[in-house]
Amino acid sequence: MEYRQAKTGILMIEILPNKCDFCGCCVGVCPEDAIELKEAEINIIDERCTNCSKCIWSCPIEVIVFNKNGLKI
């Protein structure tokens, strides 16, 4: 598989590397429990994500973007 697979097709939510502050705002608004946040590590749990974009709108520092081309593995 060339692309990362979300619950609803190709994963399009991208957390820009090295820009995240690990504040947890996106985790708090995610309706699908699809984001995992550790001390200084953040990951989307692909199979739960529905590309709903609420995390993008809530990020105070614009670290999450909608990548319409889809995320490659």
Next chain:
Amino acid sequence: MKNEYDIIVVGAGPAGSMAARFAAEQGVSVLMLEKDRDVGYPVRCGEAANKKGVEQFIEPNEKWIAARINNISLNTPDGTEVVIAYEDYILERRIFDYELAKTASQAGAEILTRAYVNGLLFNDGKVAGVKYEFSGGLKEMRAKIVIAADGVESRVGRWAGLETHCDFRDMGCCVQITASNLRVNAGTSYLYFGKDYAPNGYLWIFPKGENIANIGLGVSGIIGKKKSASTFLNSFMEKNYPNASILTKIAGGVPCVPTLKKISAPGIMLVGDAAHQVNPVKGSGITSGMMAGSIAGKIAGEAIKMNKLDHIFTYDKEWHDRVGKKHEIYNRIKNGIYDFTDDKFNSIAHSFNKIPYEKRTLGKLLTTALINNPSLLIDVAKVFVI
């Protein structure tokens, strides 16, 4: 470390530390797990806290008091300033949280940092412990009760089947810098309202001395959809403090909603931001989180001692009676003032400033603001001295 504990607390912020302390004070075994390497750091907070609320739980100490506030200055879009007498502390959270955790450990709680909880253990459908990553390995620890104090990014409650996510429209999406090389009055907190500062939210300047302050703002996710919190703050700083030195810049989320419908379930209790126990108007959660932690910790300790785990379900009502119902009122007030236009903010300030300083209160300000909304005036009267 023991092989199992009566109570595990997840998260060592103010709510978690109070839960751990009030549980441990009853002689039960308590382990508090913190995902970060330090208790108290990184700080994700404006650091303003109600003075009396803090002093209920810890003796004031200069180590963690950055400033003592005696006035609040509210600023509207046309430059009108309203000053009201108001007592608050601006905290040094990295020290404050650490000191609170110390009180928990002095009461007998054990603390483990860099321990990331990534799942729950169940027994017969009841929460019966946690799975966690520590020192490169996956571990498990059994407990009779888990208290989730894992903050705005809480997932522990969800794993226990409680609906804990916050609608993005209600999330206060915040960004803050700690800036030096600027002049502030160390006794005054400044708030700015209006669409250029922070629509559906507010911008704050909380002094931490004469030439250092936390400057931040929060906006709803619905605003963030078009323009991020960070963009608003950058324009404010460029306009007002172009020469400030930035010591830290942080992001954070505040769930500006009333408490979750359910904050306990078999084997688990939620406290603090994880339970949405924030004052929805101000977005302040330190003292209410500490209150929640103290209530939950005490009830959890009692449940263990009585060997009656169903006792933890009394937490929902006790929280609601003592604080939760007030937060519901604050939330209605928030909804009443949420969409005010710049002109409305200006006209409220003009009318209110006719009241002499000695007679001003926040309750009277809200009464002025909501004069055309009789049902909310009753709400204001319930929670504010007018």
